[in-house]
């Protein structure tokens with residue numbers, strides 16, 4: 001199933017919702033009973049006592065009424081909205097009503113969720129529309145048949161418990177912000193509509209080859225006429241049926257007529273896909289990205305990726321970033337002199353990628369296949385593919401996205417993992433073979449120095465390495481000893497760094513001081529610059545972030561490896577990194 005893409009007018013269901021925690025998971029049965037008996041109980045909504053499920057409205061103590069929750073904003077991270085829910089992990093019922101004007105009614109209506117952490121179950125007017133697992137990617141359900149004229153009642157059960165067979169699973173070094181963390185929209189479309197489309201480009205001897213695929217749903221065997229247009233380039237072409245609702249076409253445009261998208265000049269073009277009575281528009285970039293002779297090339301030119309890693313988190317807002325947060329992130333990224341950012345360890349809001357398109361910042365995007373995933377479990381593998389698919393199909397039109405990362409620090413001595421991860425790399429390529437596939441791997445310390453001993457490396461276009469010389473082990477500047485990979489695959493240092501509490505000062509060899517962290521950055525940046533195989537650097541991390549397993553006196557619930565603290569105050573390492581990037585231009 002392809003994702004319902006976002007570039008069209010929608011009706012937002014963001015705003016004030018009601019939220020009710022259900023820690024003991026009691027209410028689903030009563031809630032469903034209510035709809036069975038709706039005629040007897042027209043005013044309420046699951047108004048049942050847990051002691052007397054059959055009680056009438058008059059004598060019911062009403063332990064649970066979907067309209068009588070706490071008022072919360074959507075999108076939001078629930079624990080940030082209601083302080084006593086800060087560490088809550090369990091079920092929460094969300095509800096809101098909305099009116100539908102039947103006269104303006106479209107043929108078909110979908111409900112689209114930007115991201116809900118972690119499991120979601122959705123009912124509209126008592127009808128179960130669907131379920132979803134995974135906290136960071138969008139999903140949609142068709143609501144056409146459940147919609148009513150006038151008032152509609154939308155109920156969403158959110159479960160933010162951590163699961164052993166989840167992705168991620170129970171153990172992560174980040175905070176588990178539950179809730180409807182991204183926007184909810186009603187999407188209205190005609191009977192036959194453009195579900196998604198993909199624009200790919202590469203350079204071929206002075207020509208920009210552009211290929212376009214569009215997926216049309218609901219045409220019922222009656223092929224509509226489908227076309228794509230790039231108005232600013234004065235180009236248009238028909239897309240031909242390719243089976244299973246897919247339509248494809250290509251354009252060849254002389255390079256001289258095109259402003260290619262690059263980090264220096266991130267030029268975007270409008271693209272418009274029409275199919276019968278439906279049309280969607282987006283802004284895309286035309287560019288050529290590939291790896292050759294150990295380099296990452298953008299439009300044929302080698303690039304050194306001056307990066308930074310970041311989590312999606314904002315003080316007091318959890319994972320529900322707003323426009324101001326996105327603005328602030330790009331201010332820091334630009335101030336550091338970056339041309340690249342690693343969005344760790346899960347898909348961030350798609351607004352980050354849209355902004356990166358405009359700013360000319362290349363992105364590493366990843367799914368939360370992190371640490372100890374149960375790779376042997378087939379259901380977990382299916383969930384893994386689903387999360388990859390939902391991310392790739394969301395962002396495959398974003399020119400900023402350069403790398404899809406399939407995993408972070410998974411055990412390279414585990415045979416099952418070594419069978420499954422190459423399959424996932426191939427799966428990503430089958431969805432999108434115009435970007436580079438990577439993963440954050442470990443490097444092994446041996447008697448001869450550092451070696452990449454991960455069998456996954458031969459399946460990757462770029463090898464990501466997380467190493468903490470100078471912090472967890474070794475000396476910060478010993479990356480010179482890094483062994484050349486025989487294949488010459490380019491390496492990005494996907495993580496390195498050390499912790500420091502903002503404002504804590506001392507000698508450069510005193511842990512947790514800004515001076516110590518800055519010294520690690522001096523050693524690491526020097527080593528990275530001297531190693532030819534390293535083509536990029538995204539140290540850990542832009543800002544301090546909440547991490548339940550970090551509790552010493554300097555941490556108190558935060559991972560302190562930020563070059564900025566959680567309030568936006570810069571540490572000395574920020575300046576070391578910025579100075580280094582001046583020299584890497």
Ligand code: GCB
Nearest residue numbers: 173408409466495540559561
């Ligand atoms: C890592 C992980 C990252 C942690 C970091 C740390 O290698 O990928 O999620 O937060 O180390 O601070 O130890």
